[in-house]
Amino acid sequence: MTDVHPDNQIVGRKKPQGFIFIFGVLALGVLLIMGTLCLQVATDSWNQSVRARSNMEATCLAEAAADAGEAYLRSVTTAPAKGSTTWYPGPTSSTWVTLGSGQYQAKITTRTNPYNAWYANTYVVWGYGKSTRLGITRTAILSLSPQSFTLYGYFEDTGVSNNWWVSDLSHFQGPFHTNGKLQIDWSKTSSAQIFDSTSVSSVASSITWGSAGTPQNASDWGKIFTNVPANGTTPMLTLGSDSIPFPTAATDQKTAAWGSSSGYPTTQGVYVNTANINSAGIYITSGGQNVTTAFSLDASGNQVVTVNSYVKVGSTQTAYIYELTQNLSANTTSVRTKTGTNAWTTSTVYTGVPNGVLYSDNTISSLSGVLGDSYVVNSKIVRPNAWTVATDFSTTGQKNVVITNNITYQHPPVLTNPYDPNNLVNLTAPALGVLGYQIQIGTSCPTNMEIDGVYLATSTSTSGAIISNDIASHTLKGAMTIMGGTIVKTASVLGQYSSSTKQMVYGYHETYKYDPRMASGPLKAFPQTNQYGLDSWQME
Amino acid sequence: MTIVEVLVTIVVVGIGLMAAVMCLNSALIANQRANRIAVATMAANQVMNDVRSQRVAAYIIYMQNKATAQPALGITVTVNGTTTTVAYPMPAMSTTNAQNQTVTSSQLQMTNAQVSAVLGPFSDVANPGMAAKLNTVTVTVSWTGNAKQAESVVLSSIVSNRIT
Numbered sequence: 247m248t249d250v251h252p253d254n255q256i257v258g259r260k261k262p263q264g265f266i267f268i269f270g271v272l273a274l275g276v277l278l279i280m281g282t283l284c285l286q287v288a289t290d291s292w293n294q295s296v297r298a299r300s301n302m303e304a305t306c307l308a309e310a311a312a313d314a315g316e317a318y319l320r321s322v323t324t325a326p327a328k329g330s331t332t333w334y335p336g337p338t339s340s341t342w343v344t345l346g347s348g349q350y351q352a353k354i355t356t357r358t359n360p361y362n363a364w365y366a367n368t369y370v371v372w373g374y375g376k377s378t379r380l381g382i383t384r385t386a387i388l389s390l391s392p393q394s395f396t397l398y399g400y401f402e403d404t405g406v407s408n409n410w411w412v413s414d415l416s417h418f419q420g421p422f423h424t425n426g427k428l429q430i431d432w433s434k435t436s437s438a439q440i441f442d443s444t445s446v447s448s449v450a451s452s453i454t455w456g457s458a459g460t461p462q463n464a465s466d467w468g469k470i471f472t473n474v475p476a477n478g479t480t481p482m483l484t485l486g487s488d489s490i491p492f493p494t495a496a497t498d499q500k501t502a503a504w505g506s507s508s509g510y511p512t513t514q515g516v517y518v519n520t521a522n523i524n525s526a527g528i529y530i531t532s533g534g535q536n537v538t539t540a541f542s543l544d545a546s547g548n549q550v551v552t553v554n555s556y557v558k559v560g561s562t563q564t565a566y567i568y569e570l571t572q573n574l575s576a577n578t579t580s581v582r583t584k585t586g587t588n589a590w591t592t593s594t595v596y597t598g599v600p601n602g603v604l605y606s607d608n609t610i611s612s613l614s615g616v617l618g619d620s621y622v623v624n625s626k627i628v629r630p631n632a633w634t635v636a637t638d639f640s641t642t643g644q645k646n647v648v649i650t651n652n653i654t655y656q657h658p659p660v661l662t663n664p665y666d667p668n669n670l671v672n673l674t675a676p677a678l679g680v681l682g683y684q685i686q687i688g689t690s691c692p693t694n695m696e697i698d699g700v701y702l703a704t705s706t707s708t709s710g711a712i713i714s715n716d717i718a719s720h721t722l723k724g725a726m727t728i729m730g731g732t733i734v735k736t737a738s739v740l741g742q743y744s745s746s747t748k749q750m751v752y753g754y755h756e757t758y759k760y761d762p763r764m765a766s767g768p769l770k771a772f773p774q775t776n777q778y779g780l781d782s783w784q785m786e
Numbered sequence: 787m788t789i790v791e792v793l794v795t796i797v798v799v800g801i802g803l804m805a806a807v808m809c810l811n812s813a814l815i816a817n818q819r820a821n822r823i824a825v826a827t828m829a830a831n832q833v834m835n836d837v838r839s840q841r842v843a844a845y846i847i848y849m850q851n852k853a854t855a856q857p858a859l860g861i862t863v864t865v866n867g868t869t870t871t872v873a874y875p876m877p878a879m880s881t882t883n884a885q886n887q888t889v890t891s892s893q894l895q896m897t898n899a900q901v902s903a904v905l906g907p908f909s910d911v912a913n914p915g916m917a918a919k920l921n922t923v924t925v926t927v928s929w930t931g932n933a934k935q936a937e938s939v940v941l942s943s944i945v946s947n948r949i950t
Contacts (some may be wrong), residue, residue, distance in 0.1 A: 265917065280809075284810050288820070300825045302831050314916070321916055
């Protein structure tokens with residue numbers, strides 16, 4: 247049908263128009279959307295890069311704060327008290343230090359050792375870093391443990407002052423440090439290296455070399471160190487390191503043995519806090535008389551500690567013997583005594599065991615024996631058999647320890663696999679620390695002998711802090727093995743050798759074996775360094 | 787369709803195309819810049835980690851003894867005023883760290899990039915003993931952008947100067 251307009255014109259459907267325009271507008275829209283999306287992607291990318299940059303700035307500042315906090319902890323003479331909170335630079339949390347494009351601050355807190363309350367407290371350094379770009383904050387958290395002197399295989403305070411040399415006749419395992427200067431008399435022909443250690447350090451920035459002179463190449467260094475890199479560098483040797491203050495007083499050991507820092511007994515006797523036996527160790531007031539101590543095992547393998555504190559009446563010296571037997575699995579301690587040739591008293595059994603610290607205010611003129619196993623259940627040390635034997639080693643006290651026979655562990659640790667937590671031998675092996683002004687190897691000792699444990703001596707004697715009395719008596723003995731650690735003010739001089747013949751002349755030819763278990767400080771009240779070991783690190 | 791419609795369409799679409807191209811170009815430039823900042827940040831962080839992991843003393847000793855010919859991307863280290871230039875990535879500083887030293891100029895995609903690590907003295911008036919234990923570290927990765935403008939990423943931190 248066709249419509250007829252009043253003007254008699256035929257009207258048809260209008261021809262479509264503006265198609266290209268509409269297409270153009272649509273295309274424009276699509277392009278604009280694509281452009282907007284591209285801009286959005288670019289903006290997101292830009293924001294991400296700025297955020298990553300800000301995040302990294304905050305991370306670096308957090309690490310800066312953690313390092314500064316750790317350095318501050320090392321610099322203070324008295325470590326922060328348990329439960330305290332210390333801010334660096336402080337004094338409060340509102341103090342921030344500006345560095346680069348942000349700010350940092352550190353917080354130091356203390357906590358009970360998470361692995362074993364027996365050990366010392368640990369410290370946590372919280373390093374806070376804040377980037378001013380986007381205000382992002384990061385936190386670096388360091389967990390630090392104070393390092394005991396037991397960390398070292400060999401530690402020596404004064405070094406060159408007593409003309410002490412290490413030679414190719416000695417062999418050292420474990421971390422080695424001297425606050426003085428190293429003097430090394432190595433040999434171009436010897437096949438036995440002197441140091442088998444991951445760390446050898448000295449405060450002095452140079453070494454005095456013996457007749458062989460300065461090592462020239464990797465082959466020469468290989469005569470001194472094991473595992474020398476092929477390129478001849480000496481990564482195990484650090485010169486110019488921090489000086490580590492040497493202990494000067496036995497206050498900590500005295501307090502731990504007595505169980506309090508006051509009210510020390512003055513009447514001659516051997517004291518154990520039988521009312522609360524876990525709270526203290528064995529405290530010996532000698533009255534100026536001789537004291538001897540021996541470790542042994544009873545038929546059941548329980549640790550027996552026998553202290554002989556002589557009583558002098560007139561010119562007659564009578565032995566007063568105090569015998570303590572600890573049953574670690576039953577958590578009991580039995581005590582009996584006797585005087586002279588009289589019979590033993592009846593044993594009295596107490597619940598609990600001593601804390602492992604034995605302190606004598608006089609020289610221990612005889613120390614020897616065997617230490618039994620720790621009590622381990624399900625791969626955890628429930629009650630350690632760990633002893634710290636100390637005398638008044640201060641320069642005013644000058645009380646010595648004389649070793650008169652072997653001191654050995656019933657079952658020694660597996661030194662080649664010390665950190666295996668599933669190694670029952672390592673867990674059950676006991677531990678011993680001995681502290682004295684001078685630790686002497688008595689002339690009655692066997693020709694070849696072994697002493698297990700960590701030995702710390704503070705004597706300034708130029709003849710040595712740990713010495714063999716056979717040197718003075720000009721007697722040649724055999725081999726001496728120290729399995730643990732040697733910590734000395736001057737030097738450990740167990741033998742004298744001829745630099746010309748390279749042969750031992752007097753005393754013992756010593757070998758130092760390191761017990762890495764000691765690095766975690768299992769010995770109660772053993773002196774601590776001013777250094778801290780890193781237990782863990784995390785970033786939040 | 788009239789010529790007017792065609793002309794209007796061409797103008798509108800042309801303007802749109804120009805705007806879209808400008809958008810794309812801006813996005814491309816911004817994206818490229820963002821990418822360079824991200825890569826430079828990673829590179830700066832890697833240098834910072836190298837300085838930190840090696841500890842300052844060992845790092846200085848290494849650089850004094852092991853400086854070799856300069857590759858395309860070098861690292862300049864200033865220790866308390868004394869400048870040393872060494873290769874970066876550092877060749878075989880140690881086996882354990884060699885695997886981490888993977889930043890190259892081609893990866894940075896900036897042949898004109900410069901990396902510097904400046905070790906400076908640490909100062910704390912209230913605790914003067916701290917100065918001997920710490921150093922400040924400033925790592926800078928700088929380059930010239932597309933528009934010839936100077937760009938850089940700077941990371942600042944503090945490192946303990948002990949090896950243990």
